[in-house]
Amino acid sequence: MHLSPDEIIFWQYGVIKLNATxxxxxxxxxxxxxxxxxxxxxxxxxxxxxxxxxxxxxIVTTIEQQIASIGLRQPRxxxxxxxxxxxxxxxxxLCTIFPGYEPPTGSLSTTLALAxxxxxxxxxxxxxKNGVKAYLASYMQPVWMMLPFNIISELSRTLALAVRxxxxxxxxxxxxxxxxxxxxxxxxxxxxxxxxxTGMVQAYILFVLAAVYIAAATQTATQLNTPDPSPVxxxxxxxxx
Numbered sequence: 001m002h003l004s005p006d007e008i009i010f011w012q013y014g015v016i017k018l019n020a021t022x023x024x025x026x027x028x029x030x031x032x033x034x035x036x037x038x039x040x041x042x043x044x045x046x047x048x049x050x051x052x053x054x055x056x057x058x059i060v061t062t063i064e065q066q067i068a069s070i071g072l073r074q075p076r077x078x079x080x081x082x083x084x085x086x087x088x089x090x091x092x093x094l095c096t097i098f099p100g101y102e103p104p105t106g107s108l109s110t111t112l113a114l115a116x117x118x119x120x121x122x123x124x125x126x127x128x129k130n131g132v133k134a135y136l137a138s139y140m141q142p143v144w145m146m147l148p149f150n151i152i153s154e155l156s157r158t159l160a161l162a163v164r165x166x167x168x169x170x171x172x173x174x175x176x177x178x179x180x181x182x183x184x185x186x187x188x189x190x191x192x193x194x195x196x197x198t199g200m201v202q203a204y205i206l207f208v209l210a211a212v213y214i215a216a217a218t219q220t221a222t223q224l225n226t227p228d229p230s231p232v233x234x235x236x237x238x239x240x241x
Contacts, residue, residue: 032087
């Protein structure tokens with residue numbers, strides 16, 4: 001039983017190692033790129049569309065609606081990053097149905113890399129939306145004494161993203177491996193289905209958290225303190241008795 005795909009070494013030359021995490025990560029990226037190329041090569045606006053195009057439109061529309069519901073305006077600006085993040089984690093866990101496959105999200109190095117992507121993307125989107133000055137000023141809101149605490153929160157939530165995803169994926173793999181030893185026929189099928197569901201939930205959680213962090217970074221202090229506009233009710237004089 002392997003606690004992490006990092007332990008599976010396919011090739012080694014001195015300190016240079018080619019482990020399962022690197023191999024399966026690149027395989028997943030190749031599958032995603034090739035699949036996107038094949039699905040989008042014959043897109044059409046006609047009423048008669050292929051099943052793959054319908055599936056693609058459902059996925060894109062669902063992701064766009066989720067981004068908009070979180071509070072990000074113009075969700076298509078964030079579709080590339082957030083959609084890719086969700087699909088990578090989801091496909092990485094769906095492929096566990098294939099024998100011999102180890103999800104790279106079961107390695108702390110992969111989950112830390114995903115968390116660092118979110119850590120870098122949040123200020124980039126915030127600066128692009130509000131500018132450098134406004135984004136840096138948000139660290140001193142509501143008072144300047146909050147600066148060190150806001151910086152600590154940026155670092156701690158990045159670590160929390162990595163550890164949360166790693167812990168949930170690794171725990172599912174460990175439980176499945178233990179049940180394979182105890183009862184190799186009944187429980188593994190149930191746990192495999194449960195692992196697929198858990199993987200999709202973890203992909204959605206990572207997607208939502210990244211979108212929430214970006215939404216917070218793209219809002220200026222003025223936007224945060226300004227209430228949403230609401231229709232003004234016209235006041236009419238009371239009728240005289």
